[in-house]
Amino acid sequence: MRLQKLSDGAIRLSQLNPWEVQTFRSLPILADFSDHEAAERRMLPTPAVESDLTPDMGMDWVEYVMPELRDSFARNLSTVMEDLENLKTHFPGDPEPDEADRSGHSASILDDDADPWGWDDDDDESRSPSSSGTGKKESGPPPQKAGPARSQSGPPQELNYSVDIPSEHAELWFRAMNQARLVLSAKHGIDSEHIPDLATLLTSGKLEYWFQYELFVSLQGWLVDAVLDTN
Amino acid sequence: MFPPPPSPRPDADPLRRLLIALASLPDTVVAPEVLPEEDTDLDQPWHVIIFNDPVNLMSYVTMVIRRIFSYSKEKAETMMLDVHQKGQCIVWTGGKERAELYVRQLQEHQLLCSMKKAG
Numbered sequence: 001m002r003l004q005k006l007s008d009g010a011i012r013l014s015q016l017n018p019w020e021v022q023t024f025r026s027l028p029i030l031a032d033f034s035d036h037e038a039a040e041r042r043m044l045p046t047p048a049v050e051s052d053l054t055p056d057m058g059m060d061w062v063e064y065v066m067p068e069l070r071d072s073f074a075r076n077l078s079t080v081m082e083d084l085e086n087l088k089t090h091f092p093g094d095p096e097p098d099e100a101d102r103s104g105h106s107a108s109i110l111d112d113d114a115d116p117w118g119w120d121d122d123d124d125e126s127r128s129p130s131s132s133g134t135g136k137k138e139s140g141p142p143p144q145k146a147g148p149a150r151s152q153s154g155p156p157q158e159l160n161y162s163v164d165i166p167s168e169h170a171e172l173w174f175r176a177m178n179q180a181r182l183v184l185s186a187k188h189g190i191d192s193e194h195i196p197d198l199a200t201l202l203t204s205g206k207l208e209y210w211f212q213y214e215l216f217v218s219l220q221g222w223l224v225d226a227v228l229d230t231n
Numbered sequence: 232m233f234p235p236p237p238s239p240r241p242d243a244d245p246l247r248r249l250l251i252a253l254a255s256l257p258d259t260v261v262a263p264e265v266l267p268e269e270d271t272d273l274d275q276p277w278h279v280i281i282f283n284d285p286v287n288l289m290s291y292v293t294m295v296i297r298r299i300f301s302y303s304k305e306k307a308e309t310m311m312l313d314v315h316q317k318g319q320c321i322v323w324t325g326g327k328e329r330a331e332l333y334v335r336q337l338q339e340h341q342l343l344c345s346m347k348k349a350g
Binding site: 042044174185224228 | 277280284286287288290291293294334335338339340341343345346347348
């Protein structure tokens with residue numbers, strides 16, 4: 001997967017493999033907490049600690065605030081699904097979709113040899129058009145930052161996908177993935193502080209959940225650093 | 232000769248005055264509302280507390296604290312580290328209604344948080 005912040009502020013996810021696309025499309029299922037009490041308590045906690053929670057306060061929260069929170073969470077997920085309807089398919093050998101004049105902050109993640117957040121402002125080479133993966137002079141504004149990309153070794157040799165995310169949707173994507181991770185944590189005990197060994201993952205049947213969790217962590221980390229927290 | 236005693240005024244009779252007063256009362260009398268103690272105690276400060284959780288990214292927690300409370304980056308990072316290392320941090324103290332608003336905003340950002348009476 002390759003991540004780019006385009007010159008107009010939009011986000012481009014490219015070089016997505018079928019599993020990554022399927023994982024994003026599964027977000028509403030992964031983030032569903034309706035059938036799990038602990039997950040629901042995590043997503044919709046009471047407003048006050050138990051000793052200070054009055055019946056009135058609790059009832060008002062259930063009646064007025066929780067429906068708004070549910071709506072907000074549902075809106076995040078539906079926005080992701082709507083953006084994914086514009087997914088583009090790229091066949092082996094196709095030029096990369098970033099050959100348009102929209103280039104900018106980019107990174108590859110989940111690549112063994114890639115350093116997703118290792119860009120360096122002082123590294124002139126990392127700003128060169130060739131390092132953005134196209135090897136072609138760009139007509140748009142110069143990239144603000146550029147990271148390593150798979151495309152340095154040529155176009156992807158397998159079927160892959162890309163999707164553009166409007167800048168105003170970036171945080172909704174973040175929250176949708178966050179919700180999925182919170183629910184995965186509540187349902188399956190997968191989180192960032194308790195990393196199981198491979199044998200445990202293989203025998204517990206949670207291996208795919210773990211990969212999904214890690215995919216979301218990677219994308220979320222990039223979104224916070226490169227897009228959301230710009231101050 | 233003495234003048235005749237004045238005749239009593241029609242409303243001078245106490246019983247009659249009482250009947251007139253009762254007739255002027257509304258059909259139902261509403262007793263003054265006595266609010267429960269917690270509702271009258273609006274001035275008591277409340278803490279807004281963020282709790283650690285093993286899922287939310289530290290950079291995201293910092294960003295949300297800055298965004299909601301308009302704190303400096305340094306203050307927000309200090310609070311985030313308190314959350315991470317000590318398990319919780321009081322991020323704001325003040326009136327109940329504002330505390331509820333902050334908790335609602337933090338929950339919308341999916342942070343684990345709650346409010347608690349100060350003191």
